[in-house]
Amino acid sequence: MxxxxxxxxxxxxxxxxxxxxxxxxxxxxxxxxxxxxxxxxxxxxxxxxxxxxxxxxxxxxxxxxxxxxxxxxxSPIIFADLENLVMNVIESGETPLFLILDQLSDVRNFGAIIRTAECTGVHGIIIQKKGGAPVSADTVKTSAGAIFKMPICKVDHIKDAVFYMQGSGIQVVAATEKTEQTIYQADLTLPTAIIMGSEGKGVTSSLLKMVDQKAKLPMFGSIGSLNVSVACGAFLYETIRQRL
Missing domain, CATH: 3.30.1330.30 (Ribosomal protein L30/S12)
Structure with a gap:
């Protein structure tokens, strides 16, 4: 039933x-x-x-x-095909901007990221079929309906999406504290896919070895990390700032 x-x-x-x-x-x-x-x-x-x-x-x-x-x-949505989505964005003449979510598990964080992504002109979000947060009623609610306007692609492995992005001329930037480069030093005016990691582990080490750039947000407090949806918002708005 x-x-x-x-x-x-x-x-x-x-x-x-x-x-x-x-x-x-x-x-x-x-x-x-x-x-x-x-x-x-x-x-x-x-x-x-x-x-x-x-x-x-x-x-x-x-x-x-x-x-x-x-x-x-x-699922309340129909998932988009990654190859078709990327091809359509490139053919539109717009500068591609994608999000790749690496094992994000909290549905509310997922919904908040979708909402911010829609507000900042992200062309699509890529998630893995296994291990990530489901598209649930809580996701829909937290996204404030943005989920129905944001293409979401499911892939077997995040690595496949990274390879495809790079092969399509889209740089892949990992949001990670494991780098000396800050977000303000990264060139986000280029076609870009930003990887956000899971709440507990961040971007997995195998993906960090594959990306084109790594960037971090400067931190001045005693707590060493931000909520992933907050960090994602900072990355996306820095991208907008550079592109404007």
């Missing part, structure tokens, strides 16, 4: 997938057995739908309904 942004029950989730409904993530109870559950898992893998094995307590917190060990979160 369906309840707003949730679908619960094995058969209901299978039917939703077969009906081409946009599924953001599926939570499956650990140890779930049976022919129907195997059919579901085969379908999730075939369709490359993100899923996670969780204890039954997690499912019970998501819904009080008879979930039969499966709860799916539906």
């Amino acid at each position: 369906k309840n707003d942004s949730q679908i619960f029950g094995i058969r209901a989730v299978i039917e939703a997938i077969n009906a081409n409904q946009t599924i953001d993530k599926v939570f499956v109870q650990k140890g779930l057995q049976g022919a129907l559950s195997k059919e579901l898992m085969d379908l999730l893998n075939d369709q490359h739908i993100t899923y996670a094995f969780v204890p039954v307590e997690k499912l019970n917190r998501l819904t009080r309904k008879n979930h039969q060990g499966v709860v799916a979160l539906t």
Whole structure:
């Protein structure tokens, strides 16, 4: 059955997938057995739908309904194709500006970033299929509706998006404290994709080795980091300042 942004029950989730409904993530109870559950898992893998094995307590917190060990979160948006989006922006003659979110996990931070991105003219946001914050009702609410105006792309691996950006003539800039260069020294007038890292770990070290530039915000207080959505806003408005 369906309840707003949730679908619960094995058969209901299978039917939703077969009906081409946009599924953001599926939570499956650990140890779930049976022919129907195997059919579901085969379908999730075939369709490359993100899923996670969780204890039954997690499912019970998501819904009080008879979930039969499966709860799916539906997406309120249709995700954009990365290659088509980048090509369209380049052909428009505008200077590309993209955000890449590396394992961002908090839905409210995600929503706040989407809102700021829409206000600052970002052309699209790229997220990874697995490990990131889902597009949930909280994301929609925090974005103040901006999510319906902002193209969002899902990729299997963030590295693939970085390679594609670089191959398309778009520099990739990582927001990280692991550099001596400040944001004010980076040239953001060029076609740019900015990587923002997760709340706890920042941009992963493997991505830092791939980027064209690394930049940080100067910090003068005793606390060593900013909330990721605040930091993202600072990066985007410095980009606007330079481009104006």
